[in-house]
Amino acid sequence: GAGVSQSPSNKVTEKGKDVELRCDPISGHTALYWYRQSLGQGLEFLIYFQGNSAPDKSGLPSDRFSAERTGGSVSTLTIQRTQQEDSAVYLCASSRTGRLGTEAFFGQGTRLTVV
Amino acid sequence: AQSVSQHNHHVILSEAASLELGCNYSYGGTVNLFWYVQYPGQHLQLLLKYFSGDPLVKGIKGFEAEFIKSKFSFNLRKPSVQWSDTAEYFCAVMDSNYQLIWGAGTKLIIKP
Numbered sequence: 001g002a003g004v005s006q007s008p009s010n011k012v013t014e015k016g017k018d019v020e021l022r023c024d025p026i027s028g029h030t031a032l033y034w035y036r037q038s039l040g041q042g043l044e045f046l047i048y049f050q051g052n053s054a055p056d057k058s059g060l061p062s063d064r065f066s067a068e069r070t071g072g073s074v075s076t077l078t079i080q081r082t083q084q085e086d087s088a089v090y091l092c093a094s095s096r097t098g099r100l101g102t103e104a105f106f107g108q109g110t111r112l113t114v115v
Numbered sequence: 116a117q118s119v120s121q122h123n124h125h126v127i128l129s130e131a132a133s134l135e136l137g138c139n140y141s142y143g144g145t146v147n148l149f150w151y152v153q154y155p156g157q158h159l160q161l162l163l164k165y166f167s168g169d170p171l172v173k174g175i176k177g178f179e180a181e182f183i184k185s186k187f188s189f190n191l192r193k194p195s196v197q198w199s200d201t202a203e204y205f206c207a208v209m210d211s212n213y214q215l216i217w218g219a220g221t222k223l224i225i226k227p
Binding site: 044103 | 149151159160161164205207216217220
């Protein structure tokens with residue numbers, strides 16, 4: 001597709017379950033970002049992939065969160081043993097490069113609700 | 116840690132009023148500055164950006180923003196808003212570590 005695609009668009013899960021969120025970036029984009037937006041909060045950086053470099057995981061809030069990017073394209077964000085405070089919209093973005101001066105394109109997000 | 120501050124969380128204006136949304140950031144190095152907009156039910160999209168050069172940048176839909184380095188500010192302006200400008204507006208800063216740092220957003224409601 002032409003844009004960043006995220007799936008599912010909505011996910012309701014029970015506390016304690018694991019969830020996987022998927023992001024398909026724009027073809028050819030080497031940089032991929034995961035963010036989350038909680039109620040009343042600004043966008044919170046989670047993780048950043050740039051090409052084949054080691055990802056910047058400095059934003060992951062706990063060891064229950066992990067992410068992979070296979071083949072430099074699709075990325076999966078996994079949240080293990082979900083908690084209610086994990087409820088948020090998880091946004092993925094990609095950009096042509098990760099360098100200053102390049103625009104990030106966002107997906108529509110996955111709204112995660114932990115009940 | 117770097118931070119981005121948007122002063123108003125909610126703004127309500129009447130059509131044709133002038134708009135200014137504040138954005139201040141804390142990073143002292145080279146930055147790229149962005150304003151993103153999220154219309155109801157849609158995903159984030161870029162409104163305008165500043166990388167270098169003229170500190171007054173013009174974006175889509177009549178928006179502009181001015182980078183004032185001495186004040187660490189990048190305020191968004193529009194001389195006359197329309198009902199269709201109802202949306203949430205996010206200021207973002209990219210620092211030299213290529214990390215985008217976001218403000219909390221400002222919800223703008225335009226009364227017809």
